Amino acid sequence: MTRRAGYLTIAALVMLLALAACGGASESVDGDWALSIDEYEDAWGSEEYTEEVDVTAARAEVGIATATDTRVPRPTNLSEALKTEDLDQAMVTLSQAVPTPAPAATPVSAAQTRMIVRTVDMALTVGDLAGALQEVQALAEGMNGWVVQSSRQEDHRAFISVRVPAQRVDETMGRLRELATKVDSEVSSSRDVTDEYVDHQSRLRNLAASEEQLLELLGQTAKVEELLLVQQELTRVRGQIEEIEGRIKLLEETVAFSLINVSLELEPAAMKTDVGEDRTASLGEPVRFRAEFTAPEGIEDFRYEWDFGDGSGPVVGNRTVPNADGVTRSTATVTHFYEDETDSPFIVTFEITGTGEAGVAEGEDTLTVVVTRLPRIDVFAGRDMTVDEGESVRFSGSFTRPEEMSQVSYKWEFGDGSSPVTGTLEAGDTTAEAVHTYANERPTPFTAILTVTGTGDAGTITSKDSMRVLVLESPGWSPGGTSGDAVSALGAIGRGLAQAAIWAGILSPIWVVALAGVAYATVRRRRGSK
Structure with missing residues (x-):
């Protein structure tokens, strides 16, 4: 050749x-x-x-x-x-x-049979994590399948991936549901690989035909350089054939054995929780919430959430403190304001999750909050007044009293640092009185405040009003009361007599002449009568 x-x-x-x-x-x-x-x-x-x-x-x-x-x-x-x-x-x-x-x-x-790759993802809650992993593995092997991979995170989470015959996927899923105390999620997806599979088969036949021709040509070639070229081409074609054969085999196995991914989570332990008794709240007034709970051994980290039931956003926290009993813990106090009573009563929900070496613990409790509008109390402390220092002053304030209000109390504060005067009022009383003496005068008025507090269905109702008291320096001794008034009158008489004596001294010549004239007239009248 x-x-x-x-x-x-x-x-x-x-x-x-x-x-x-x-x-x-x-x-x-x-x-x-x-x-x-x-x-x-x-x-x-x-x-x-x-x-x-x-x-x-x-x-x-x-x-x-x-x-x-x-x-x-x-x-x-x-x-x-x-x-x-x-x-x-x-x-x-x-x-x-x-x-x-x-x-x-x-x-x-x-007429071509479709080739479908099916994948299932399941999230399950189980009572025994280690036991569940073993049961899933045994289930897959019993279905003539195998475990692809498995892992365990911490003490309360695990993952296992298995392959089972495609015709037994639904049966396997049913058995997995029986293992769980709760099915959290379940997603099944399918992918058609028929076109890809057919294309690979076609390419494989073409490459096989090329390989056959190369082998025939190899037998007809005598020169070394030609042999090397043919051998090089044979190697390339054989590599492509093996690659496509591997892809075809993978597709066939993927279609024949479906993949099931199972996420396992340990069932949380119960955590006793108490948020207190139902309550009544006032519209627009602050309402304070706090919960107590008992955490299982080995649970150290906590996350809790308050839902106040009125459509407002939840309040999330993680701050807790141990109580004096050494057993229970309390959450930080949260404050909420209800701005609308239309949908009252509201259901307040508290949820807490604890994690630690022992796994997961959960607790929940609820209470009902009835929101109403507060009745109004109008308080009138009195008119401003001016008094002397050391003088006893009577304070008398009045207020409106709603029918639903009970346990009414009052408090008078006089603004001079003295102790306030407090008291309770009987049913129907609408006046609060007190007596106070300001010991010292000052150029600016004191502020006296009357505070009235009552209890209603919506809670505690408080209202207040104030008045000004100007205290002057006393003009003299003033023991106060009736005796003080008498002393003031005597002082005024004395001051009048003193002024009369002064004027008498000034006008004494006139008075002497007048008195002499009167005496002379009197003597002559007596003599004439004799």
């Missing part, structure tokens, strides 16, 4: 492989692909050559429709490429000369 014949043989090999990959040709192209070297020379010697490739046979077994135009044109410059003495350059030229047609559509026929 000449050197040119060897080149032609290698070129024929490249053309066969290119046509097999691009056109989807399989075992038959107008008869037999195993042409002699002389026949290749005769065919490629013409200026233009086309050959019709029947690709239907390559995909008939898998039900793939082929493109209507199956004619693959030969390149017209093959002979020019083979004239070169550089074999590598000839191979590059030939590979560039082979056109790459657009891939034909490969729809699957109606």
Whole structure:
């Protein structure tokens, strides 16, 4: 065989492989692909050559429709490429000369069995985590399946992934539900891989045909360089065949054995929780909430949530303190304001979750809050007044008293640092009185405040009012009361007599003349009467 014949043989090999990959040709192209070297020379010697490739046979077994135009044109410059003495350059030229047609559509026929990959994800709550892992593994093996992977996080979470025969997936899911105390979630998904599988099979047949031709060509080649080139191509084709075979096997196993992913979580231990008794709250007034709970041994971290039932956002916290008994713990106090009583009563829900080395613990409690509008109390402390220091002052304030209000009390504060005067009022009383003495005067008024407090269905009601008291310096001794008034009167008389004496002294000459005239007139009247 000449050197040119060897080149032609290698070129024929490249053309066969290119046509097999691009056109989807399989075992038959107008008869037999195993042409002699002389026949290749005769065919490629013409200026233009086309050959019709029947690709239907390559995909008939898998039900793939082929493109209507199956004619693959030969390149017209093959002979020019083979004239070169550089074999590598000839191979590059030939590979560039082979056109790459657009891939034909490969729809699957109606008779073709669909290949479906099914995956299931389940989240289960179980009472015994270690036991559940063993049971899931035993279940998979009993279904002729196997465990893909398993893991365990902390003491209360685990994950296991198994494969079971596709026809037994529903049965396996039913058995898994029986293992759980609660099914948290369950998601099943499917993916159709029929087209991918059929395409891989078609490529595999094409590559197998190419490998067969290469083996035949290997037996016809005597030169070392040609043998090396053919062997190199055989290695490449064999690698592609094994890769596709592995992909096909993976698809077949994936379809035949469905994947079930199971997330396991230990059932939380019970945690005793107490949020207190039901209560009544006032609209717009602060309401304080606090919970006590008993945590199991080994539970150290806590997270709790308050839902006040009025549509407002929940309040989340994690601050807790141990109580004096050394057994229970209390949460931090939270404050809430109810702004609308339309939907009253409201159900307040408290939920707490604890974690630790012992696993998970949960507790919950509720209470009812009745929200009402507070009745109004109008308080009148009295009019402003002016008094002397040391003078006893009587304070008398009044207020309105709603019918539903009971246990009414009052408190008078005088603003001078003295102790307030407090008292309780009988039913029907609407006046609060007190007596106070301001010991010292000052240029600015004191502020006296009257506070009235009552209890109603909505809770405690408080209202207040104030008055100003101006305290003046006392003009003299004033013991106060009736005796004080008498002393003031005597003082005024004394001051009048003193003023009269002063005027008498000033007018004494006039008074002497007048008195002398009166005395003279009196003496003459007596003498005349004798």
